[in-house]
Amino acid sequence: MTTVSSASPSLExxxxxxxxxxxxxxxxxxxxxxEDHPSRVGFFTDTSVCIGCKACEVACKEWNTLPMDDSHxxxxxxxxxxxxxxxxxxxxxxxxxxxxxxxxxxxxxxxxPTFGAPGADRHDHGQPAxxxxxxxxxxxxxxxxxxxxxxxxxxxxxxxxxxxxxxxxIRWLMSSDxxxxxxxxxxxxxxxxxxxxxxxxxxxxxxGDICNGCGYCVSACPYGVIDVRKDDGRAFxxxxxxxxxxxxxxxxxxxxxxTQSIQFGDLDELxxxxxxxxxxxKSQGVETxxxxxxxxxxxxxxxxxxxxxxxxxxxxxxxPDPIVTTxxxxxxxxxxxxxxxxxxGVVASSFLGRKR
Amino acid sequence: MTTPNGDGRPVGDDAHLNGRSVDxxxxxxxxxxxxxxxxxxxxxxxxxxxxxxxxxxxRRKGGGGWGGGxxxxxxxxxxxxxxxxxxxxxxxxxxxxxxxxxxxxxxxAAGTSSVLGALAEFTGRPTLARNAEYAAAxxxxxxxxxxxxxxxxxxxxxxxxxxxxxxxxxxxxSYILSPFSAFTSAAAGVRLLELAPVLRTATTVLPFLPALxxxxxxxxxxxxxxxxxxxxxxATYTAVxxxxxxxxxxxxxxxxxxxxxxxxxxxxxxxxxxxxxPVAEAGPSRKTALTGVALELFMINKVENGHGLLSEPYxxxxxxxxxxxxxxxxxxxxAFTALLGRTRVGAVIGGTLLAAGxxxxxxxxxxxxxxxxxxxxxxxxxxxxxxxxxxAGEAVAEDEARSVVR
Numbered sequence: 001m002t003t004v005s006s007a008s009p010s011l012e013x014x015x016x017x018x019x020x021x022x023x024x025x026x027x028x029x030x031x032x033x034x035e036d037h038p039s040r041v042g043f044f045t046d047t048s049v050c051i052g053c054k055a056c057e058v059a060c061k062e063w064n065t066l067p068m069d070d071s072h073x074x075x076x077x078x079x080x081x082x083x084x085x086x087x088x089x090x091x092x093x094x095x096x097x098x099x100x101x102x103x104x105x106x107x108x109x110x111x112x113p114t115f116g117a118p119g120a121d122r123h124d125h126g127q128p129a130x131x132x133x134x135x136x137x138x139x140x141x142x143x144x145x146x147x148x149x150x151x152x153x154x155x156x157x158x159x160x161x162x163x164x165x166x167x168x169x170i171r172w173l174m175s176s177d178x179x180x181x182x183x184x185x186x187x188x189x190x191x192x193x194x195x196x197x198x199x200x201x202x203x204x205x206x207x208g209d210i211c212n213g214c215g216y217c218v219s220a221c222p223y224g225v226i227d228v229r230k231d232d233g234r235a236f237x238x239x240x241x242x243x244x245x246x247x248x249x250x251x252x253x254x255x256x257x258x259t260q261s262i263q264f265g266d267l268d269e270l271x272x273x274x275x276x277x278x279x280x281x282k283s284q285g286v287e288t289x290x291x292x293x294x295x296x297x298x299x300x301x302x303x304x305x306x307x308x309x310x311x312x313x314x315x316x317x318x319x320p321d322p323i324v325t326t327x328x329x330x331x332x333x334x335x336x337x338x339x340x341x342x343x344x345g346v347v348a349s350s351f352l353g354r355k356r
Numbered sequence: 357m358t359t360p361n362g363d364g365r366p367v368g369d370d371a372h373l374n375g376r377s378v379d380x381x382x383x384x385x386x387x388x389x390x391x392x393x394x395x396x397x398x399x400x401x402x403x404x405x406x407x408x409x410x411x412x413x414x415r416r417k418g419g420g421g422w423g424g425g426x427x428x429x430x431x432x433x434x435x436x437x438x439x440x441x442x443x444x445x446x447x448x449x450x451x452x453x454x455x456x457x458x459x460x461x462x463x464x465a466a467g468t469s470s471v472l473g474a475l476a477e478f479t480g481r482p483t484l485a486r487n488a489e490y491a492a493a494x495x496x497x498x499x500x501x502x503x504x505x506x507x508x509x510x511x512x513x514x515x516x517x518x519x520x521x522x523x524x525x526x527x528x529x530s531y532i533l534s535p536f537s538a539f540t541s542a543a544a545g546v547r548l549l550e551l552a553p554v555l556r557t558a559t560t561v562l563p564f565l566p567a568l569x570x571x572x573x574x575x576x577x578x579x580x581x582x583x584x585x586x587x588x589x590x591a592t593y594t595a596v597x598x599x600x601x602x603x604x605x606x607x608x609x610x611x612x613x614x615x616x617x618x619x620x621x622x623x624x625x626x627x628x629x630x631x632x633x634p635v636a637e638a639g640p641s642r643k644t645a646l647t648g649v650a651l652e653l654f655m656i657n658k659v660e661n662g663h664g665l666l667s668e669p670y671x672x673x674x675x676x677x678x679x680x681x682x683x684x685x686x687x688x689x690x691a692f693t694a695l696l697g698r699t700r701v702g703a704v705i706g707g708t709l710l711a712a713g714x715x716x717x718x719x720x721x722x723x724x725x726x727x728x729x730x731x732x733x734x735x736x737x738x739x740x741x742x743x744x745x746x747x748a749g750e751a752v753a754e755d756e757a758r759s760v761v762r
Contacts, residue, residue: 020523083441090443100440105403170403190600192527193512194519212515213508215450216526219601224446233508288398311400314736317440321739325600326523328610332596333522335611339595339618340588342651346622347471350643351479 021327023296024183031198040202041245042304043254043262044270045176046277047316048289050261052174056097057088059256063241067229069094075230090317091177093229096238097253100316102173175316176253176262179204179225179238180293181304182324187217187226187237189326195235202267202304203240211235222300222322240304267304274308286310292318299323402438437740439732446602448729452506453722459502460594460718461624463533464617465711466495467591468625468648470540472640474584477577484641486547487632489580491625492587493544496537503533525596532589539583546576591621598725604735605728606721608666615655616721622648623686624714627693631707635698642697645710649690652717653683659721665737669724678720686713 024030028037060066071081071089081087084101091098185204188196195210196217206217206226213233217226226237241251249255254264263270274291281289292313293306299322313320439445473488504513516530548554549565550572559565595617599610606613626645630638660670660679670679689709696702728734 092447102440103403104400106399106401171400186602189521189523190526192519192521192524192530193515194521195515210512210515210518211509212512214506214516214526215508216524216601218447219449219451219603222446222602224444224602227447228450228508235508288400312438314445314732314740315402315438315440317443317445317732319445319735319739321743322602325602325607328607329523329525329596329600332525332599332610332614336589336592336596336614339592339614342615343468343591343618343622344471344584344588346647346651347468347640347644348475350640350647351475 020189020329021184021299021324022301024301027183027198027202028200033198033200037200040267040304041240041265042181042202042267042270042306043178043240043251043264044274044306044308045178046261046263046274046308047173047175048261048277048281048286048308048310049259050099050174050176051259052085052099052101052172053258054088054099055256055258056176056253056262057095057099059252060097060238061095063244063252064096064239066094066096066236073227073230091179091223091225091237092227093232093236096178096236098177100173100175100177102311102315103170104173104311105168105170107167108169173310173316175307175309176257177316177318178253178305179240180223180300180306181238181240183296183301183303184324184326185300186220186222186324186326187235189324189329190216190220192216199242199245201240201242201245203242203245204304205239205242206235206237208234208236220325222319222324270306274306277308281308299327437733437736439736442732444730445732445735446604446729448726449601449603450508451722453726454719455502455506457719457722458715459499459506460598460617460722461620461711461715462495462499462502463594464591464621464714464718465624465628466492466499466536466540467587467589468621468644469495469629470536470580470583470587470590472625472629472644473543474577474580474587475640476637477580481637481640484629484633484637485580488625488629488641489540489543489547489576491628491632492583493537493540496533496540496583496590499533500537525593525600529593529597532586532593536583536586536590539579539586543576543579543583546572546579550576588618591625592618598721601725603725603729604738605663605666605669606725608663608738609659612655612658612662613721616652616659616717619648619650619652619655620714620717623652623689623710624648627689627707627710627714629707630693630697631704631711633703635700635703638697638703641707642693642703645693645707646690649686649710652686656683656717666728666734669727669734670720673723673727675720675723675727678716678723682713682716682720684713685709685716689713 019030027040029035067075068078069075069092070077070079071087073090073092073094075094079087081089084103086099086101088095088098181203185196185198188198188204192214193210193212195207195212196204197207199205211234213228213235215228215235217235218228226235228235241249241253244251250264254262263273265273271294274294278289278291288310290309291306292309293300293303296302301324307316307318309316309318469488469492473485473492476482476485476488504510507513516527517534519527520531521527549558550569555565555569592614595613596610598606599613601607622644626641626643626648630641630645633641656679660667669675686709689706689712692702692706692709697706
């Protein structure tokens, strides 16, 4: 179908604009694929409906036969992180999906009705009983049916009221993190062997038989996604199930997700869906909702796997304003060339003058 | 901190309503970048207390906090920020220590020596030429060994040469190191062949060698010049190697680090050749070393003091110790060189100190970058400030546009 170029994009083509950063309408074409390549695919992870079940983590480990490790990436170790329900800890060579858990609280001197038992404050809104259980408490039903737009208008979907305490409100933020498959991928840019390459789907994948474990991609990723597996020596990260995509299947995590928090599809379609979802949440008063990685003019040219978050990115362990390090590479090469010329010049001039 | 809530205050204490960042605590010293974000957050902050994932040895200010503690002593006032249980955001480079810093040092020393050697060949300084060429070849071969040893799959070193990528400093570096080590080895190898015992031994294997001896000096000089052509890039590309990463304290100084490395390389290469060579021929080495020290000290000052929070790792912990030791060694070495460089003893002491200073500079810079990946504050706070500055810039631009329309 196409030829794969693992060489640097800047070596080919005349247009130097947006080769290192900025929006790029067709990443696959930029990597050398011909016109008939498939459209760019991605993940839209809607954390507002994530229930923290970790089915994505399990499906990913199963499908990709990833080894066991603890929350610090130590192989064949089982241990509790001791910080939350999150014992995966981070993305790395052995965890390509990572569900983060953040327990938050706030005092309820916010404009809210009085509080009693969980959901008791929903009664006075005249919410029709849910179809799930007509007899059930309407507030409870609304909480059960988080995908129901009516229910969403009633409350922040991951919010509940602490029973009995009366003065605080607790919510859990859960988010399934994954490789972002950046438009301008730092790992791909710095890989010296061409082991990392852009697929015809616009994703970024490591070829295990080429990687020589130099570890440059590990240092270059602004999200801290890719890592070297200790006993193997090579770098590993999410492939967006490249093997499944080529067979017309969806990635394992998206297939396993029971709440459609992880949505897989053509990127432009997902972006439209995310925009609509954000508008819905905003109109329902979820002021803290925001899209992360959706903006194509950000430091990495937008990402292939983007998120709807309910708090600041750093709360989830994501960098607030990532940039691809190669954006500044021309300036670096210029400084290095000047420095090298300076060195030669200094040495040469030191031979001038009297011979001593 | 032993109880989950640290100081035992109830969850949702009013003091934490506005300081929603996980580490706010009762001091609540809001930074400029933090204030506008608070309003959008709906009053949410992380529940619970101690951050158990954080190394316990870290010193804390104040009595308690709400997890995510990031309050170790800082030369920049503590800013508040959120993080995921205080865990690092970018990965720590997997490069081996001390292999990689030593590689940075050897590359610099070899680069400078090769240029010194080539020029000495043509200015009637045979001893300097010999020593510089041997030093360059030894350091270049050492570089190759260290670089291969650092790979996760050393047997795949040649995969480096299957593509050429200007976007990858390691790829470019491979194409600098390969010819450089080949040419320096060739120059040194030919020099060895010119020694009578070596030639005799080699002739037993290659009987035609004596017939070629008249070509050897030309071959040596050609190789030395070819090596010198890669000498400058060899010394400075390693700075790009470090800067072109997501390690915040390396990336931030990306326009300054190449000059630091150039200066450090000149100090090391000049120092080593000066220590090996009789003072009568070592004048260029001394001058090179002293100019290098001046450049290095000038640029390292910018790295260490010009970047606010991101300069901090260069002062703290192991990196700070190394940087201070490097400066001491470099300055002392320069003093010896300037004052006693024309005596044999002074040249040896000065040259050794300069080389040691260069090693420690590379190690200090390496450690500082590593440290900057381990604390999320070096990612979150500068990026937040960048966003705030951009927003402010946009607001100004909008205002200007509006006034133009009006």
